[in-house]
């Protein structure tokens with residue numbers, strides 16, 4: 610899309626890259642060092658690193674961000690651990706910091722398409738993405754990645770624009786009868802939060818990449834006023 614872009618690594622455990630990385634959290638702190646010096650395990654070590662990043666937002670990050678121009682796009686590649694997006698405020702505070710520095714921010718949430726093999730996994734993927742959406746509170750594009758690896762494309766297509774009634778009946782068939790009310794509530798939630806829809810990404814297809822980039826670009830350009838279909842969720846509307 611002819612935007613000047615720079616890739617930033619925010620994963621303190623990442624070791625090698627197939628692309629140039631312009632900023633790297635490992636210049637500040639690395640998982641190996643934390644595990645070696647503090648005797649932490651991989652997960653608590655990662656959280657320690659991310660909290661250290663949070664403490665250094667005003668120094669390290671602000672200094673680094675000063676190197677970019679107004680029209681530059683920065684792509685922050687985050688670690689995949691779910692708790693960073695669901696209940697630890699580090700990434701929310703990171704995004705808030707970017708917003709204070711006048712960046713327009715858009716989250717791209719990637720879910721491996723191979724994970725979405727049946728209705729329970731689809732709902733679980735939706736819930737995970739939704740928890741990131743409600744925590745981070747910025748425009749958000751959900752992507753089903755690695756579509757080139759999917760052998761049965763029809764199963765996935767059913768989940769791209771899902772019919773609530775079909776989802777509910779599939780879920781009820783899978784679960785014991787006492788879960789019916791819960792199933793109904795979950796499907797209503799997914800249906801009402803229409804932004805939780807996933808867009809397929811096949812990295813071999815230029816059109817697939819362009820479609821997602823144009824959505825992201827739209828959000829970055831116009832922020833929350835972007836022309837993207839959004840349906841408000843009203844928790845009071847239907848008990």
Ligand SMILES: Nc1nc2c(ncn2[C@@H]2O[C@H](COP(=O)(O)OP(=O)(O)OP(=O)(O)O)[C@@H](O)[C@H]2O)c(=O)[nH]1
Pocket residue numbers: 687688689690754755756757758811812
């Ligand atoms: N076939 C195929 N492989 C992919 C695609 N995207 C990534 N991979 C490969 O999948 C493997 C895992 O990569 P990712 O899913 O990006 O995960 P990661 O960034 O290493 O790990 P986390 O960020 O912690 O989730 C790597 O070997 C990638 O080369 C894709 O679209 N198609």
